[in-house]
Amino acid sequence: MASIKVPEQKVILCGEYGVGKSSLFRRYAYDTFVSGSSRQLTLGLDHYNKEYRINDKSIGLQLWDTGGMERVASITSSYYKFAEAAILVFSLDNAASFHVLSQHLLEIVTYAENAKIFLCGNKMDLEGSTPQVTEADMESFCEQCHNLISATYKTSCKTGEGVEEMFRDIAYHLVQSNRSRIELQSVDVNAFKIAPAEEVTEPSCLC
């Protein structure tokens, strides 16, 4: 434990099935886009670490996908635990996916009460054809949420527009809000992850 590592900041994706959470994940992680929507596409997506450098400070974002659990059931409460940020994702061409966000917001504030919350309208490439959610709608949502929303974004996973900018901005917000905490390393020092035991070829001698 010679070097102090800046802890990864857990960032979770929240929102209805089909709004493009896994597409955001895939853009973020591999900068790819797969068209068409099939359940298969979400398979195997768990979480992905990425480093950002913000004004001389480096911060690791660890983005988590839902694993598709929200398709029929609800997401486990443990998905939210330890999250530093949550991105509420909706589809700009689907008003229903926007109006249901208050429900997702409630789960975030219940299970990840310290997380910073961001609002992301995805599929902006489709917005022109069927504009269902406007900037004004997004603004009034933020007002209704008593300023719980730290920032809003519009993205297109298809073209890649706005995606990297969003994650960079979220990294910036987290550096700002966590500055003192990261410097003090005041994360719970007693809790740990379990890892495979070191393979010891020769059992240690007790004599």
Added chain:
Amino acid sequence: MDEEYDAIVLGTGLKECILSGMLSVSGKKVLHIDRNKYYGGESASLTPLSELFTKFGAPAPDESTYGRGRDWNVDLIPKFLMANGQLVKLLIHTGVTRYLEFKCVEGSYVYKGGKISKVPVDQKEALASDLMGMFEKRRFRNFLLFVQDLKEDDPRTWKDLDINSTTTLQLYEKFGLDKNTQDFTGHALAFYRDDAYLDDLAIKTIRRIKLYSDSLARYGKSPYLYPMYGLGELPQGFARLSAIYGGTYMLDKPVDEIVLENGKVVGVRSGSEVARCKQVYCDPSYVPERVKKVGQVIRCICLLNHPVANTKNALSTQIIIPQKQVNRRSDIYISVVSYTHQVAAEGWFIAMVSTTVETADPSKEIQPALDLLGAVHQKFIHVSDYFEPTDNGTESQIFISSSYDATTHFETTCMDVVDIFKRGTGEDFDFSKVKADLGQEEQ
């Protein structure tokens, strides 16, 4: 729901979630249903605190006393993880460990003659222990050294003992251990719940003590781990594993019928929908006609606003009351966790007393344990039936887990899961099938 699956899993308790995860990882198409609207079944941790009070019909808890309700996550079935045990191995091999954080339980105590003492786990502690007299300490130390050095594949380490025929009692006698030492060794180190093990093979006892000392060596203070936010995080972690490998989850879904054709399962009906499948895996509550009651377990949840006396103010402990100490046939276990694990509001402790029921008045049976706890703010007692499946499932292809027993750790839980998996799939679980391509591995 109207699709065909390889397996339908009913109930999201820990055993079912591990099975669901293992089946999905093995490439099976899995549908996982729970009749409740939350994950975890009996393995859930109740939150907020009012859920616990409602469950037991008590008036709502007062926030000025108990703090914020949602700071509480109260387990219904108390258990710890052995740091080197089966569940930890499963967590590591499946990668579910990445979803969880743990703390080491601070101490392990054993009851003798009305008071508790720290369980000595190495020769240094053995020599300092107040459980034994001077000469007994030396004998116990020699015994511990023998157990630690013994290698099953190296007869030279057996010290003239035929490990394949010697009984535990003969082993104890060889080292001259007195009844008291035998008592805490068998019950607090090897976790036998009664004394039948004395006539069983010594090697079994030796393996259990080794598990204890290997677990202790992993993280230090005690051989036990406990997850932050409570045990309910465990089934959720395995459920996520299953979902990531393609498992479909449905909560709040009534299960009305397990559909059979020629004595073999073909589907599960909910209302008018039928999901077809080749196999069903479930807990006893979904198949009351296919399980038998083999006993009862009493569990008592106690909310305290102070640590347990004589545990050095530990924020987490395990206390074992060996059967003989209180004239019983099965041990009484106490597990204590607290606000440090995010399962209680600041300053609060949750002590759980559990044991196998032996009389018609089970709440009286746990009195010696309650006496150790001191002032208890609120107490909830529940007695639950312990069920086992009536058959091994190979004919009906319905594989049923046993209820959670009174043991203090997850070793029997995992043995049941691994056994069911083998019966269901005909193979041992291949850990190498869990690929590391889930996002990216921890560096």
